[in-house]
Amino acid sequence: MGESKLEIVMFPWLALGHLIPYMNLSNELAKRGHKISFLLPRNAEIRLQKLNLYPNLIKFHKLTIPHVDGLPYGAETTADVHRSLESLLATAFDELYDEIKSFLQNLKPHFVFFxxxxxxxxxxxxxxxxKTLFYLLVSPAAMSISPDKATFMTSTAAELVKPPPGHPSSWIPCYPSTTVVLRESEAKLLSFLFHEYGKGVTFQERLSKGFTQCDVIAVKTCREIEGIFCDYVATLLEKPVLYAGPVIPDPKKEQHELSNWLEKFEPGSVVFCAFGSQLILEKKQFQQLVLGLELTELPFLLVVKPPQGTNSVEEALPEGFKQRVQEKGLILDCWVPQLEILRHKSVGCFVTHCGYGSMWESLVMCDCQLVLLPRPIDHIFTARLMEQHLKVGVEVEKDENDLFTKENLCKAVKCVMDKDSQIGCLVKENHRKWKELLSSPGFMSNYIDNFIQDLHGLLVEKI
Structure with missing residues (x-):
């Protein structure tokens, strides 16, 4: 059975932050000879085609996303719509039901990853x-939320605790034993879980139904980092939770276009700040961000979307800012090769929104000091994991309204960049230890090999 090849269908959510990790995992599976049918929107094919390393084994099946009243015509991914319209995109996504059913009836794969x-x-x-597999692309720590007590559990919890009597099976798993509690301002952000996300289904219901109805859950993580969270989820849901490992693609060897700019600065001196492809800041927070970077007096590269209510990054800059930073600061609102930038010798600090993919890239592939500035709720859990459990970074302080100031951003950067800072030395040493483990020869490939063995095991159980 271990020698047989698997037939797998990949069907991720319509966002690049989901499509690309599914593509990375597809490459690892195809590298070992397994066949992949990848379902994706037509306009995403061009982006993912460049990432397909095994086109003989990974075949794209292009989907035409149905039009829903209120959506812009031609909208197929979250990059095409404002966040307020994502629920309509989810409605269109769900209308693919009949097409997907017909596709699966004809193909009859071993697994569908969704x-x-x-x-x-x-x-x-x-x-x-x-067999159906829910491939989780956020930290399992982000599943540690409940309607009455938004909490986070670290590995210092003494034992796994079974859910209390009457625990609603429809709810996302929660951790009764906790050591860290979300701040009140952060807990308020949980309200989005109960908003409609597609016709007749809330965001929370969409996830909890997937968790409870699938055959197996797989997580883009490793036991050494988040084993206790995965163990609890497996106990609560009474189903296997598999480790796929971090699944980070090898960085490109060629020079990228920002190399020449970075080369102008001393090794380890540049602050690189990036907020992912989706996050849009309010204008006041954007201005606090750029002013905070200026306050550090360090060279910086900021990659960020134009803030709310503006047409460009430049029009939102504080008066006189551009003239003051001149060649020392560069602000871009386009895609950049983040992994290659993180590995550049001039970059010494990474200010991150704590997206799960960014967390793994920063842990495994670079030596940068980490400053954590989480925005969406699942990123807050990732930040707590990095600061309080792994102790590899410093989170920027925020006020009771979940807002940060330029002074607190500057303080966090200087805390990790000051060579005499005890905290800076501590997080640097912890980061070094985790990187040494996670990047050791065979570490990630062993996770993929074991993951495939586990998949084969599930098929043997069926027989």
């Missing part, structure tokens, strides 16, 4: 002979 398509397990059961 996340937001909570109805996939229903289709698989009706067809028969197909």
């Amino acid at each position: 996340d937001f398509a909570y109805w996939i397990p229903d289709i698989a059961r009706e067809i028969g002979g197909i």
